[in-house]
């Protein structure tokens with residue numbers, strides 16, 4: 001197995017990567033980052049590790065990094081043993097990439113935009129409506145809530161990512177539609193997800 005170190009925070013999108021690595025049974029080094037100051041827990045300048053300053057960041061033994069969720073989650077899923085991404089070259093693989101790219105480009109950006117403290121009340125209203133539209137699109141993929149997982153069968157790295165993004169609505173005071181809340185609750189209650197959270201909590 002490739003050795004690597006994961007930089008993350010317990011509530012950001014980086015957490016989905018910790019869960020994917022942990023659920024996949026990977027042995028890995030990790031460190032949390034304080035995003036407002038861009039300092040790692042041990043006090044290092046995070047910009048010196050990743051010039052973009054964002055988590056997730058995976059640093060490999062040769063010093064190279066990955067720091068986009070589509071790539072990091074897929075790498076972790078492929079390295080692990082939990083079937084969090086389908087095999088390369090299969091139709092299921094492209095469907096998985098379609099899901100993880102949707103979460104990154106639409107769901108994450110739509111919900112994440114609400115953390116901007118400079119939004120005027122009008123702009124915030126528009127941003128909430130936009131985030132809810134993107135959550136609705138997620139629910140279309142989940143057949144309105146009939147499916148418990150994006151691929152209709154089993155937990156994938158795309159579900160872990162969507163789950164973490166949906167968790168932000170709690171901090172933001174946004175009420176999820178009932179079907180999205182049920183999807184979120186189902187992923188949260190998943191035994192593998194629970195174990196992943198416990199492994200993360202043990203490190204804090």
Ligand SMILES: N[C@@H](CCC(=O)N[C@@H](CS)C(=O)NCC(=O)O)C(=O)O
Pocket residue numbers: 012013014035052053054055056067068069070104
């Ligand atoms: N383009 C990246 C964005 C990742 C991202 O937005 N990370 C956030 C946490 S959820 C972050 O690190 N924000 C702090 C910063 O960018 O300085 C991706 O899609 O993976």
